[in-house]
Amino acid sequence: MIPVSLTIEGLYSYQKKQTVDFTKLTRAGLFGIFGQVGSGKSSILEAITFALYGETDRLDSRDNRKYNMMNLKSNEMFIEFVFVTGINNNMYMATAKSRRNSKNFDDVKTIERLAYKFEKNDWIPIELNILENVIGLSYENFKRTIIIPQGKFQEFIQLGNKDRTQMLKELFNLGKFELYFKVASIEKKNDENIHTLDGKLQQLGEINPEYIEQQNNLLQIITKQSDDFSKQLGAKQKTETELEQLKLLFDKKLQLQQRKEEKVSKHKDIEKIENTLKKYEYCILNFKNIFDKKEELTNEINKSQKLLDSDKKKLTLTLNNLKDLNNKFEKVKIEYDKKETIQKEIDELSKISKIIKLEFDCSEISVRLKKGEKISAQNLQIINDIKVEQKTLTEQLKTLKTQMPDLTELYKIKEWHTQNNNLFNALLEVEKEIKIIENDKLQVQEQYNNLCNSNNLLKNFKFDSYRIENIAKTINFLTTKIEENKEKILLIENELEHLNVQSKLEQYTKSINAGEPCPLCGSLEHPKILDIQNVSISLKNSRNSKNKIEKENTEIENSINSLNNISQKLLFKQEELNKNFTKKTDAFAKIEHHKTLFKWEVSDTFEVIENKFKLAEKLKVEIEIIEKTIEKNSKEIEKETKNKEKYKETLDKLNQELTNNKSVIELLKSQIEILKVNDFLNSDIEQLKNEINNKQNFIKKTIENFNLLNKQIAESQNICNNLTGKIGANKTILVNEKEKSEQINNKINEQLKNSSYNIEEIKNILLQEIDIDKEKLNVNNFKQAVLEIENQLKPITIEINNRVYVAESHNLLKAEILNLINNIKQLNQDFGKIKNEINKLNDDLLKIKILQKEGKSLSERAEDIKILKNLFKGSGFVNFVSTVYLQNLCNNANERFYKLTKQKLSLEITEENSFQVRDFMNDGKTRNIKTLSGGQTFQAALSLALALADNVQKIISSNHNFFFLDEGFGTLDKDSLNIVFDTLKLLQKENRIVGVISHVEDMKEEIESNLQIINNEELGSLIKPSWE
Incomplete structure (x- = not known):
């Protein structure tokens, strides 16, 4: 992953929007982010990790993270991080934003995180989890390998064995080798299959x-x-x-x-039905319709009579109600006619109330006018006093500025002296380093002398000048000696082979007895038995000689290894010595050149210059105090002048308001005709309001009663008129219905005269309700x-x-x-x-053969599974693989660490998978990694971290080597810091992209491409690139 850009707004100390263009930083290879403690350097890394993973080390969700992450002077938080990754350099963008509730400062909305991929010149939204997949690292491992926050740099070294194995397991997907439970599951399933198969065989039994x-x-x-x-x-x-x-x-x-x-x-029943049908059809045809009409008219007459009686009763009640309403109306009308006079009294009472209010206001205004005139006079006095003080301060300021020295020149002289001291200190450091290297070289020479003294073969090879060529001659001598000894061993081995044959023959000769067959040729006669003596003594002597020569060879090989080590150390020390002599020459040249840069006429010492600076600082403080006082007085004059104008404007308004109120009072008094004003001047305004409300309510109630009675009288009159007309119409309808009923009765009597049935018989026949069609x-x-x-x-x-x-x-x-x-x-x-029994027996016989074959296969598989289960038990295989990965990691790290420590140290893995150090300055002996110095620990941690990052980049198929380190380095001494500088420069030469975050000022001088973070009290953290 390579960062492209980062935009931050409203995050921690970043108040205003700030954008980091990483393309210019990463182009340099090595870049830095510098600033004082608390300036907001680490917030840049935290913004990146939060945009990618939604996690931070500083805060979690329980710490009200969304509120505490947002700058207290900001109402919005925004992070936008753009980066490229993968073989195809695909570009991705991660954003995070949140807003503060405008009505509730403490309420910060949920942080919304989004992800995008750049395709076809446009940002396409993607799922957030895709970011972790394309980066190829979890949040924890991202902090350990790519972007390492404060305090996490040396974590990989300090992790326990279990945690380090777990980390490797996650980074390199070693979980795929955690196969114990899968194998156990397979074993269980295989055992179940065996038991099932045995059960099936038992169920099938034996077949004849x-x-x-x-x-x-x-x-x-x-x-x-x-x-x-x-x-x-x-x-x-x-x-x-x-x-x-x-x-x-x-x-x-x-x-x-x-x-x-x-x-x-x-x-007979059928004939009876036929007779009944004839009677029923006759009555239906001649009497049914006329009987139905008579019944209908009778019902109508009864209905009309009831309606007529009801309307007459309603008319009587309505007339009585109308009479009562008219009586009430006459009484209300008398009160209604007085409403205009009462309304006029209400208007005059309202005006009297206003007069009382205005006269009270006039009294208040008069009091305010007296107070205001007094304050205005005091304001004029304050302005005059401040102006006198301003004049005195201006004269003092002028005098102090004439005494101020030229600070620009003083700064240049001081800078020359500071640089001159630095150059002399650098020369002393180089000379000190030369002495240390020469001392180290003497120690290596002493190691050579000790080695020669302890080895008889090397006593003749001590030299006065310890040149590499002389040591090479010694190594060649020893190598030749080894070859000679190997030839001797070969001759002794041939002799031993011959002696072994002789020893075997000696055993055979001892077993030959007269008359018994020879064990070799089978002959019964033994005329010339081989005479062999002292074979075992010869064998013992030859073996001792061989062991002695082999032991000598081992000692020689150890001496050669030691000599090679000494040769490498001498070579390395000589190279360092040459470099430092060159540095010493350069230091002398820089000092002489610096002397030529002193161009000032004054010859003041560094201490005199410092005293002048102190005097200038004192004058500067006094000048600033006076300037601030003058500025403060100017603001005070401006403020009091504005107050003066404000007081005058207020007094003018009060006078105008007093005049207006008096005019309104006179106007209102002239408009009152019925009531007397003096009668109410001592009255309370609330009493007048109550009297006005009572009169208004009386008028309102009178009008409502008048209108209501008027409406009720009209409605009652309409009801009476409607009922009178309805009663007349119903009387006419009732007479007509009675006449029609009489006509129908006459018609029924006429038809009965021509019929053989009387009226009761006809009614009974019609009551039968016979279905004629059905019966026919x-x-x-x-x-x-x-x-x-x-x-x-x-x-x-x-x-x-x-x-x-x-x-x-x-x-x-x-x-x-x-x-x-x-x-x-x-x-x-x-x-x-x-038949079924025969078929079943044949099928069972076939099944038995198949099951027996499967059983054999399952038994063989069970043995293989048992072997695998023991292999994977207790994460044994995962631990083995993690050990291999750790060893490879250590080997890769050593390629850099060995060079960084100038062939003095290397890293190794113990049997417990912990780190230890092999010290070549102490005969290659091992020691605990915790014994390393601060600078050496940095080199070891950096080497491991870079090796880890390299492996991770290979896993995720990335061709980018990017590494970000947030480490203060404030606890390191100067020597350790120099080691860090040299290490970082070597990384730059390896075409790596390395970012460093620190507050150490010396690092800023070593890293040209950098960002300076400044925390402004008003604007928050600001980012200043070195190229601007």
């Missing part, structure tokens, strides 16, 4: 092939019996079918005869059914002819057929049962 053959023979017998029974069944079923048809004919003939007898018994249909259906029965009987009688049906014979035949069917069915069941 001879029993299967017996059952096949039984099937053939059953098949033959079934065929015989089927032939007999066919003949009997044919006879039974003929008898069944004859039985049906006899049954049908009997049914028809029974139905015919039933119809004959109902003939029933009569016709009866006659038709009788005819159909007679027509059906004729063909059946002809078909039966003279045949006779005997039920007993028929039932006997059926029993025989049923018996045959049951026999056949039983045979078929036996056949199916036996």
Whole structure:
């Protein structure tokens, strides 16, 4: 991942919007972000991690993070981080923003995080979790490998074994090797399969092939019996079918005869129904309609009479109510006529109330005018006093400025002296370093002398001048000696081989006895037995010689390794010495050149210059105090002048308001006619308001009663008129309905004279409610059914002819057929049962063979799974793989750490997966990594972190080498800081992009491309690039 740009607004100390253009910083390779403690340097890294992951080390969600992250002078927080990553350099953007509630300062809205990918010249929204996938790191591991916050730099070294293994597991996806539980699950499943298979075999049991053959023979017998029974069944079923048809004919003939007898018994009822229908049809035709009209008119007459009685009653009540309303109206009208006089009194009372209020205001204004005139006089005195003081201060300021020295020149002289001291100090440091290196060189030479003294072979190889060529001669001598010893060992091994053969033959000769066969040739005769003596002594001497030479070779090889180490150290120390001699020459040249830069006539010492600076600072403070006092007085004069104008304007307004009030009082008094003003001058305004409200309420209530009674009288009069008209109309309708009823009665009497029925008989007939069409249909259906029965009987009688049906014979035949069917069915069941049994036995026999084969396979698999389970048990395989990764990481880190420490130190992994250091300055012995100095610890941590970052970049297929370090370095001494500077410069040469955050000013001088963070009290943190 390579950053492109970062925009911050309203985050922590960043009040205004600030943008960092990382393209110019990363182009330099090594860049820095510098500023005082608390200026907002670390907030830049925190903004990046929060935009990417929504997490910060400083605050979590329980700390009311959304409120505390936002600057207290800002109403909005905004972060925008753009970066590129991956093989194709895809560009992504992460944003985070939030707003403060304008109505509640403490209420900050939820921080909204969004992610985008740049495609086709546009930002396309993507899911937030995609950011972590493209970066390839979790939040915790991102802080350990790419952007490392304060206090986290040395974390990888300081982590415990378990935590370091867990970190490697996450970074390199070693969880894929955590296979114990998967294997255990597979084992469990395999065991379950074995148990299931055993259960299946037990269920199947043992199967006898001879029993299967017996059952096949039984099937053939059953098949033959079934065929015989089927032939007999066919003949009997044919006879039974003929008898069944004859039985049906006899049954049908009997049914028809029974139905015919039933119809004959109902003939009289049908005739009675026909007579009733004739009577009912006559009455319906001649009397139904006229009887219905008479009943309808009777109902209408009763209804009209009831309505007429009700309206008469309502009319009487309404007339009585109208009389009462008219009486009330006359009383209200008398009060209604007085409302104009009362309204005029209300208006005059309101004016009297205003007069009382205005006279009270006039009294208040007079008091305010007296106070205001007094304050205005005091204001004029203050202005005059300040002006006198201003004149005195201006004269003092002029005198002090003439005494002020030229600070620009003083600064230049002081800077020359400071640089001159720095150059002399640098020369002293180089000379000190030369002495240290020469001392180290003497120690290496002493190591060489000690080695030569302790080795007899090297006593003749001590030299007065410790040149690398002399040590190389010694190494060549020792190498030649090793080769000579190897040749000697080869000769001794040949001799040992010969002596071993002789020893074996000696054993055979001892076992030869007269008359017994030889163990080698089998001969019974042994004329010349080999005489071998002292073989074991020779073997022992040869072996001792070989061991002695091999031990000497081992000692020589150790000496060669030590000599190589000494040679490398001498070479390295000589190179360092040459470099420092060059630095010393350069330092002398810089001092001489610096002397030529002193161009001032004064010859003051550094102490005199410092005293002049102190005097200038004192004068500067006095001048600033006087200038601030003058500025303060000017503001005070301006303020009092504005007060003077404000007082005058207020007094003018009060005088004008007093005059206006008096004019209004006179005008209001002239408008009052009914009431006397003097009668109310001592009255309270609230009492007048109450009297006005009472009179207004009286007028309002009188008008409401007048209007309400007027409306009620009109409504009652309308109701009376409507009821009178309605009663007249209903009387006319009632007379007409009674005349029509009389006419219908006459018509009914005329028709009864021509009928054979009286009126009661007719009413009873009509009450029957007979369905004429239905009853006629029933009569016709009866006659038709009788005819159909007679027509059906004729063909059946002809078909039966003279045949006779005997039920007993028929039932006997059926029993025989049923018996045959049951026999056949039983045979078929036996056949199916036996057939199924044979098929099942054959299937089970096949299953047993398959299951036995599967069981063998599962047993073999169980043994393999057991081996794998032991391999993966207790995360053993993961720990093994993490150890391999850690060792590779250590090897990669050593390539840099060994160079950074100038071949003095290297990192190693212990058996417990902890770090230790091999110290080549102390015979290559190991020691705890915690014994390293501050600078060495930085080098070790940086080497490991860079190696870790390299591996991570390979995993996520990134071609970018970016590393950001937020480490103050304030606790390091000067030597350790120099180590840090040299280390960072080496990284720059490796084409790496490294960012450093620090408050140490010396680092700023070493890193040209940088950002300066300044915390302004008014504007918050501001970012100032070095190129602007």
